[in-house]
Protein backbone atom coordinates (compact mmCIF):
# COMPACT_ATOMS: atom_id res chain seq x y z
CA UNK A 1 0.00 0.00 0.00
CA UNK A 2 1.24 3.43 -0.88
CA UNK A 3 1.40 6.20 1.72
CA UNK A 4 1.43 9.89 0.81
CA UNK A 5 1.85 12.41 3.59
CA UNK A 6 1.46 15.98 2.37
CA UNK A 7 2.16 19.09 4.39
CA UNK A 8 1.06 17.47 7.64
CA UNK A 9 1.01 19.66 10.72
CA UNK A 10 -0.11 18.56 14.12
CA UNK A 11 -0.54 20.80 17.12
CA UNK A 12 -2.11 19.23 20.20
CA UNK A 13 -5.01 21.08 21.84
CA UNK A 14 -2.70 22.24 24.65
CA UNK A 15 -0.62 24.12 22.06
CA UNK A 16 2.21 21.59 21.69
CA UNK A 17 3.32 21.99 18.08
CA UNK A 18 4.71 18.60 17.10
CA UNK A 19 4.62 18.20 13.31
CA UNK A 20 5.43 21.33 11.35
CA UNK A 21 5.02 20.32 7.74
CA UNK A 22 5.85 16.68 7.07
CA UNK A 23 6.02 15.54 3.44
CA UNK A 24 6.76 11.89 2.82
CA UNK A 25 5.82 9.32 0.20
CA UNK A 26 6.30 5.64 0.88
CA UNK A 27 6.03 3.20 -2.03
CA UNK A 28 4.23 -0.13 -1.71
CA UNK A 29 6.56 -2.74 -0.27
CA UNK A 30 9.04 -0.21 1.05
CA UNK A 31 10.65 -0.79 4.45
CA UNK A 32 11.02 2.52 6.28
CA UNK A 33 12.60 3.01 9.68
CA UNK A 34 11.68 6.21 11.46
CA UNK A 35 14.32 7.73 13.74
CA UNK A 36 14.42 10.79 15.96
CA UNK A 37 14.92 11.98 19.51
CA UNK A 38 12.38 11.34 22.28
CA UNK A 39 9.39 13.58 21.83
CA UNK A 40 10.17 14.59 18.23
CA UNK A 41 6.81 13.27 17.03
CA UNK A 42 7.41 9.75 15.67
CA UNK A 43 4.47 8.19 17.49
CA UNK A 44 2.32 11.21 16.68
CA UNK A 45 3.08 10.79 12.97
CA UNK A 46 2.30 7.09 13.25
CA UNK A 47 -1.01 7.80 14.98
CA UNK A 48 -1.82 10.29 12.20
CA UNK A 49 -1.16 7.53 9.64
CA UNK A 50 -3.43 5.21 11.60
CA UNK A 51 -6.13 7.86 11.37
CA UNK A 52 -6.22 8.27 15.16
CA UNK A 53 -5.32 11.97 15.26
CA UNK A 54 -7.04 14.95 13.74
CA UNK A 55 -4.54 16.80 11.55
CA UNK A 56 -4.01 20.51 12.08
CA UNK A 57 -3.16 20.88 8.38
CA UNK A 58 -2.25 18.75 5.39
CA UNK A 59 -3.47 15.33 4.34
CA UNK A 60 -2.56 11.66 4.41
CA UNK A 61 -3.53 9.28 1.64
CA UNK A 62 -3.08 5.53 2.08
CA UNK A 63 -3.87 3.00 -0.63
CA UNK A 64 -5.73 5.72 -2.53
CA UNK A 65 -7.91 6.67 0.46
CA UNK A 66 -7.67 10.16 1.93
CA UNK A 67 -7.89 9.32 5.62
CA UNK A 68 -9.55 12.46 6.82
CA UNK A 69 -12.15 12.53 4.10
CA UNK A 70 -12.99 8.84 4.12
CA UNK A 71 -16.33 7.60 5.31
CA UNK A 72 -16.35 5.50 8.44
CA UNK A 73 -16.93 2.19 6.67
CA UNK A 74 -14.18 2.92 4.17
CA UNK A 75 -11.79 3.79 6.99
CA UNK A 76 -12.68 0.59 8.83
CA UNK A 77 -11.97 -1.49 5.71
CA UNK A 78 -8.64 0.25 5.27
CA UNK A 79 -7.65 -0.11 8.92
CA UNK A 80 -8.45 -3.83 8.79
CA UNK A 81 -5.40 -4.05 6.52
CA UNK A 82 -3.11 -2.27 8.98
CA UNK A 83 -1.03 -4.54 11.18
CA UNK A 84 0.49 -3.09 14.33
CA UNK A 85 3.28 -4.17 16.63
CA UNK A 86 3.80 -1.66 19.42
CA UNK A 87 6.21 -1.31 22.30
CA UNK A 88 3.61 -1.95 24.96
CA UNK A 89 2.45 -5.25 23.61
CA UNK A 90 -1.00 -4.33 22.38
CA UNK A 91 -2.61 -7.65 23.16
CA UNK A 92 -5.51 -8.53 25.40
CA UNK A 93 -3.67 -9.90 28.41
CA UNK A 94 -6.36 -12.10 29.90
CA UNK A 95 -7.04 -13.88 26.62
CA UNK A 96 -5.01 -16.70 25.14
CA UNK A 97 -2.46 -16.27 22.37
CA UNK A 98 -4.87 -18.09 20.04
CA UNK A 99 -7.77 -15.75 20.89
CA UNK A 100 -5.55 -12.71 20.38
CA UNK A 101 -4.60 -13.95 16.93
CA UNK A 102 -8.27 -14.54 16.13
CA UNK A 103 -8.76 -10.87 16.97
CA UNK A 104 -6.94 -10.19 13.72
CA UNK A 105 -10.24 -11.11 12.08
CA UNK A 106 -12.36 -8.97 14.34
CA UNK A 107 -13.78 -7.00 11.46
CA UNK A 108 -14.99 -10.13 9.74
CA UNK A 109 -16.45 -12.16 12.56
CA UNK A 110 -17.40 -9.54 15.13
CA UNK A 111 -16.21 -9.43 18.71
CA UNK A 112 -18.06 -12.52 19.92
CA UNK A 113 -17.17 -14.58 16.90
CA UNK A 114 -13.52 -13.83 17.59
CA UNK A 115 -13.71 -14.62 21.28
CA UNK A 116 -15.99 -17.57 21.44
CA UNK A 117 -15.27 -21.15 20.64
CA UNK A 118 -17.85 -20.63 17.94
CA UNK A 119 -15.36 -18.82 15.70
CA UNK A 120 -15.48 -20.66 12.38
CA UNK A 121 -13.30 -23.75 12.39
CA UNK A 122 -11.36 -22.53 9.38
CA UNK A 123 -10.50 -19.29 11.21
CA UNK A 124 -9.40 -21.19 14.32
CA UNK A 125 -7.17 -23.41 12.21
CA UNK A 126 -5.73 -20.44 10.40
CA UNK A 127 -4.94 -18.72 13.71
CA UNK A 128 -3.08 -21.88 14.76
CA UNK A 129 -1.15 -21.85 11.50
CA UNK A 130 -0.17 -18.21 12.12
CA UNK A 131 1.06 -19.11 15.60
CA UNK A 132 3.01 -21.99 14.09
CA UNK A 133 4.62 -19.61 11.62
CA UNK A 134 6.00 -17.52 14.50
CA UNK A 135 7.04 -20.61 16.47
CA UNK A 136 4.41 -20.34 19.20
CA UNK A 137 1.92 -23.10 18.45
CA UNK A 138 2.84 -24.82 21.72
CA UNK A 139 1.77 -21.74 23.69
CA UNK A 140 -1.53 -21.15 21.87
CA UNK A 141 -3.64 -21.70 24.99
CA UNK A 142 -1.54 -19.53 27.31
CA UNK A 143 -2.85 -16.17 28.50
CA UNK A 144 -0.70 -13.58 26.78
CA UNK A 145 0.01 -11.74 30.05
CA UNK A 146 1.98 -14.81 31.13
CA UNK A 147 4.20 -14.75 28.02
CA UNK A 148 7.64 -13.14 27.80
CA UNK A 149 8.04 -9.85 25.92
CA UNK A 150 9.55 -11.59 22.89
CA UNK A 151 6.74 -14.16 22.85
CA UNK A 152 4.12 -11.41 23.08
CA UNK A 153 5.62 -9.63 20.07
CA UNK A 154 5.45 -12.92 18.17
CA UNK A 155 1.74 -13.14 19.01
CA UNK A 156 1.31 -9.61 17.63
CA UNK A 157 3.12 -10.69 14.45
CA UNK A 158 0.89 -13.78 14.19
CA UNK A 159 -2.16 -11.53 14.56
CA UNK A 160 -0.82 -9.36 11.74
CA UNK A 161 -0.54 -12.51 9.57
CA UNK A 162 -4.10 -13.49 10.46
CA UNK A 163 -5.26 -10.05 9.42
CA UNK A 164 -3.56 -10.39 6.07
CA UNK A 165 -2.16 -6.93 6.75
CA UNK A 166 -0.84 -4.97 3.78
CA UNK A 167 0.79 -2.28 5.82
CA UNK A 168 2.67 -2.72 9.06
CA UNK A 169 3.09 -0.04 11.70
CA UNK A 170 5.66 -0.97 14.32
CA UNK A 171 6.35 1.57 17.09
CA UNK A 172 9.48 0.55 18.99
CA UNK A 173 8.62 -3.15 18.65
CA UNK A 174 11.77 -4.30 20.43
CA UNK A 175 12.17 -1.55 23.04
CA UNK A 176 11.42 -3.83 25.98
CA UNK A 177 13.36 -6.83 24.70
CA UNK A 178 16.91 -7.90 25.41
CA UNK A 179 19.30 -7.55 22.42
CA UNK A 180 19.00 -11.17 21.36
CA UNK A 181 15.20 -11.39 21.63
CA UNK A 182 15.06 -8.00 19.86
CA UNK A 183 17.08 -9.33 16.91
CA UNK A 184 14.92 -12.45 16.73
CA UNK A 185 11.70 -10.43 16.64
CA UNK A 186 13.16 -8.04 14.02
CA UNK A 187 14.33 -11.01 11.93
CA UNK A 188 10.89 -12.58 12.05
CA UNK A 189 9.04 -9.34 11.36
CA UNK A 190 11.19 -8.37 8.38
CA UNK A 191 11.28 -11.91 7.02
CA UNK A 192 7.48 -11.84 6.85
CA UNK A 193 7.40 -8.27 5.56
CA UNK A 194 9.80 -9.15 2.70
CA UNK A 195 8.14 -12.49 1.95
CA UNK A 196 4.78 -10.77 1.52
CA UNK A 197 6.17 -7.52 0.11
CA UNK A 198 4.40 -5.51 2.80
CA UNK A 199 4.91 -1.83 3.35
CA UNK A 200 6.38 -1.23 6.78
CA UNK A 201 6.94 1.86 8.90
CA UNK A 202 8.98 1.00 11.97
CA UNK A 203 10.08 3.38 14.73
CA UNK A 204 13.37 2.39 16.34
CA UNK A 205 15.84 3.88 18.79
CA UNK A 206 18.62 1.41 17.99
CA UNK A 207 20.70 2.79 15.12
CA UNK A 208 22.36 -0.57 14.50
CA UNK A 209 18.98 -2.23 14.01
CA UNK A 210 17.81 0.65 11.82
CA UNK A 211 20.74 0.29 9.44
CA UNK A 212 20.47 -3.52 9.47
CA UNK A 213 16.79 -3.74 8.58
CA UNK A 214 15.73 -0.53 6.84
CA UNK A 215 15.66 0.02 3.11
CA UNK A 216 15.13 3.65 3.85
CA UNK A 217 15.80 5.74 6.92
CA UNK A 218 13.66 8.76 7.68
CA UNK A 219 14.73 11.04 10.52
CA UNK A 220 12.42 13.57 12.15
CA UNK A 221 13.66 16.73 13.80
CA UNK A 222 11.90 19.95 14.69
CA UNK A 223 8.67 18.53 13.34
CA UNK A 224 10.04 17.97 9.85
CA UNK A 225 11.84 15.30 7.84
CA UNK A 226 15.54 15.96 8.43
CA UNK A 227 17.02 12.76 6.98
CA UNK A 228 15.69 10.62 4.14
CA UNK A 229 17.68 7.98 2.32
CA UNK A 230 18.94 4.42 2.19
CA UNK A 231 21.10 3.41 5.20
CA UNK A 232 24.28 3.42 3.09
CA UNK A 233 23.69 7.05 2.11
CA UNK A 234 22.93 8.29 5.63
CA UNK A 235 26.14 9.29 7.35
CA UNK A 236 26.88 9.06 11.05
CA UNK A 237 27.15 12.83 11.43
CA UNK A 238 23.60 13.30 10.14
CA UNK A 239 22.32 10.75 12.63
CA UNK A 240 24.32 12.32 15.42
CA UNK A 241 22.78 15.66 14.53
CA UNK A 242 19.32 14.12 14.71
CA UNK A 243 19.85 13.39 18.40
CA UNK A 244 21.96 16.43 19.26
CA UNK A 245 20.27 18.37 22.03
CA UNK A 246 18.50 21.43 20.83
CA UNK A 247 20.05 23.94 23.23
CA UNK A 248 17.36 26.56 22.94
CA UNK A 249 14.58 24.04 23.57
CA UNK A 250 16.50 22.31 26.37
CA UNK A 251 17.14 25.62 28.10
CA UNK A 252 13.44 26.39 28.02
CA UNK A 253 12.50 23.01 29.46
CA UNK A 254 15.22 22.68 32.08
CA UNK A 255 16.64 26.11 32.82
CA UNK A 256 18.20 24.95 36.09
CA UNK A 257 20.44 22.45 34.31
CA UNK A 258 21.99 25.09 32.10
CA UNK A 259 22.27 27.94 34.59
CA UNK A 260 25.90 28.38 35.63
CA UNK A 261 26.32 27.53 39.28
CA UNK A 262 29.16 28.79 41.41
CA UNK A 263 31.12 26.05 43.09
CA UNK A 264 31.09 26.80 46.80
CA UNK A 265 31.70 23.80 49.04
CA UNK A 266 29.96 24.23 52.37
CA UNK A 267 32.85 23.07 54.40
CA UNK A 268 34.90 26.01 53.09
CA UNK A 269 32.46 28.47 54.66
CA UNK A 270 32.66 26.91 58.13
Ligand SMILES: Nc1ncnc2c1ncn2[C@@H]1O[C@H](COP(=O)(O)OP(=O)(O)OP(=O)(O)O)[C@@H](O)[C@H]1O
Nearest residue numbers: 012014016018036037038039040041042043044045
Ligand atom coordinates in the same frame (compact mmCIF):
# COMPACT_ATOMS: atom_id res chain seq x y z
N1 LIG B 1 -2.14 13.84 23.54
C1 LIG B 1 -1.16 14.72 23.64
N2 LIG B 1 -1.39 15.98 24.10
C2 LIG B 1 -0.40 16.90 24.19
N3 LIG B 1 0.88 16.66 23.83
C3 LIG B 1 1.18 15.42 23.39
C4 LIG B 1 0.19 14.39 23.26
N4 LIG B 1 0.78 13.28 22.79
C5 LIG B 1 2.08 13.60 22.62
N5 LIG B 1 2.31 14.87 22.98
C6 LIG B 1 3.59 15.60 22.91
O1 LIG B 1 3.99 15.62 21.56
C7 LIG B 1 5.40 15.47 21.47
C8 LIG B 1 5.70 14.29 20.56
O2 LIG B 1 5.29 13.12 21.19
P1 LIG B 1 5.47 11.69 20.50
O3 LIG B 1 4.93 10.68 21.43
O4 LIG B 1 4.92 11.74 19.13
O5 LIG B 1 7.06 11.60 20.41
P2 LIG B 1 8.00 10.39 19.99
O6 LIG B 1 8.90 10.89 18.92
O7 LIG B 1 7.20 9.19 19.70
O8 LIG B 1 8.86 10.19 21.32
P3 LIG B 1 9.48 8.84 21.98
O9 LIG B 1 10.73 8.55 21.22
O10 LIG B 1 9.76 9.24 23.38
O11 LIG B 1 8.44 7.76 21.87
C9 LIG B 1 5.91 15.34 22.89
O12 LIG B 1 6.35 16.59 23.30
C10 LIG B 1 4.69 14.89 23.66
O13 LIG B 1 4.75 15.33 24.99
Ligand SMILES: [Mg+2]
Nearest residue numbers: 042043044171
Ligand atom coordinates in the same frame (compact mmCIF):
# COMPACT_ATOMS: atom_id res chain seq x y z
MG1 LIG C 1 6.99 7.30 20.57
